[in-house]
Amino acid sequence: MSPPAVPDVLALLAEGRPLTFETISAAFTPFVPLLARLPDTPQDPQWHAEGSVAAHSALVVAHAHALADEAGLGGEDRAALLLAAALHDLGKARTTREEPDETGALRIRSPQHARRGRDELAFRLLDTGIAPVLLLKVLALVAEHHSLHRALDGDGLNSGWSRGVPALARRAPLPLLTRLARADARGRVVLSGDAARGEDSADLLELAAQDLGVWAGGDPFAAFRAEVAALLPGASPDLQALAAGRGLQDWEAGRIHTPHEAAARVQDAARHGFPRLTVLCGPSGSGKSTLAAAFPDAEVISLDDLRAQLGGGRHGAKHGAWVSGQVMQAAREALRAGLRRGAHVVWDATSLRRSGRAQVLGLGRDYGALTRIVVAWTPPALAAARNRARPQPVPAAVLADQFRALDFPEVSEAHEVILRGPEEETWTL
Incomplete structure (x- = not known):
């Protein structure tokens, strides 16, 4: 039997049909050959007693379906979540290797696999005819599925959270990302400490994002950009882009705290050009x-x-x-x-x-x-x-x-x- 066509798979996912990882993988493997290597890509048994990357991905897809049903997700968001669940560990096929731990014992590691998976997919999935807006959501979810705990570095909303959480919201849709993190954590035969941390991070991120007003989606820095623009009346689009772009970089790095500081930092450029x-x-x-x-x-x-x-x-x-x-x-x-x-x-x-x-x-x-x-x-x-x-x-x-x-x-x-x-x-x- 020939594999299903990608448009048919995307339509079925959007409608809420419970497609398996194997069905999704069969449709996308002609465009992303690396998928064929996942059944033979091992994982460290301490964290993944279920076995290969393909075995784990199959469980994650099943849990993602359940989470999507629970939330009443449909359409583009549901398709993005399910496709990201199937593809989230693709990068492990390129990055997996054995390395000694602190005791000298060999362990299976896959450093930077989330970003490498996104890089592998970013152009190849265009050949499937997938809508670019849907593809961008999938790429963001794949790239950031291990970023939740980093966004929560610090001890509360008055520390790193207040910067890390909005910064993550800028890069990925948090409601979908937390559901993917929960599905990833549940898609393990033995719920190790690392998996439990994934569930805890998803819960904590949701609470922090709601408190910070960046949970619902959209540009979390829209108000920041608008205030910067208001502080630079008559500025050219390029000057506004410089002020907002530099300002957001400086804000995320902790070098500034307010839009006023962002506007002040481009006054010389406004006077003398750039x-x-x-x-x-x-x-x-x-x-x-x-x-x-x-x-x-x-x-x-x-x-x-x-x-x-x-x-x-x-x-x-x-x-x-x-x-x-x-x-x-x-x-x-x-x-x-x-x-x-x-x-x-x-x-x-x-x-x-x-x-x-x-x-x-x-x-x-x-x-x-x-x-x-x-x-x-x-x-x-x-x-x-x-x-x-x-x-x-x-x-x-x-x-x-x-x-x-x-x-x-x-x-x-x-x-x-x-x-x-x-x-x-x-x-x-």
Whole structure:
């Protein structure tokens, strides 16, 4: 029997049909081959006596159905919760390894598996035709399903909670996230201390979020942004974006406490002007050069063009590391020069890794720039077709490696993170 089609699975989930993990996995495996590895991906028996990641995921999906029924969830929210339950531990197929503990005994660990799962899904699920708004909810739930206890660091609402909980609400819908955390905790044969902590964290997060007024959804910082805008009458959209973006970063880090401080920190930029830095992000063929052309007044720094000028070809270093080093040196010098002039600089490169983006965006912050990441959020099949049509296509294996290596941007990496679809649709994280 052929696997069910993804649209049919999504429709059934939205209607409340109790689909199993195996049914959901069968529909999505053609688009996310890593799912096929979950039955053979082990887990540490101390925390997961039920066995493999697939065995755990099957239990989590069943508990998520029960929690959705209990809450009367339907439509997009129900589909998001159930799909996230099926996919939440996908990253373990990439990150699981044995490591010695403090006694020297080997234990099974999966560090950063939540974020790696989100990164694996962020582009691949576009090929399924899933609605981007639904996909963004799923990605947020997968990425943050282990973040509840970190948001609750501290000893109450007058400490870290008052910052950590709204910050988490900015990244993920808390009512769905707490239900996923409860399903994850219950999806274990032996309710270990770690699982009990998951249930306790969900309960505590719900209480804290309600007290802080960030439980119901929407932008938890809407009032903050509105007050900043009111304190800067007549400010350009870019100045408002700089004030709000920098202000939220400083507020979450504990450097400021009020919107007034956020507005005060951009007074110099309001008087003397400020540069802008747009970092494009996406694999080859995703449409970054088209995005760069949408900024006619910007200074575009294209690593492909610099590589061609230095003799390495547009997509490969003909002379190896020497050309790559020269390209980056020339690009950084051009970036610094543009920022010093107060220009709008567009960094046109794949920018796949978070560490590489951090170096470029760090220069922008050093010069007081408004920083943006614009992601060319393109289905892999479309990117591959565009790549094949190029005069000098990137080898298919290289393109596959790019999708595998991509770190999906975090909202905290820049003042604004914008996703641009192939039909010029936009979504802001």
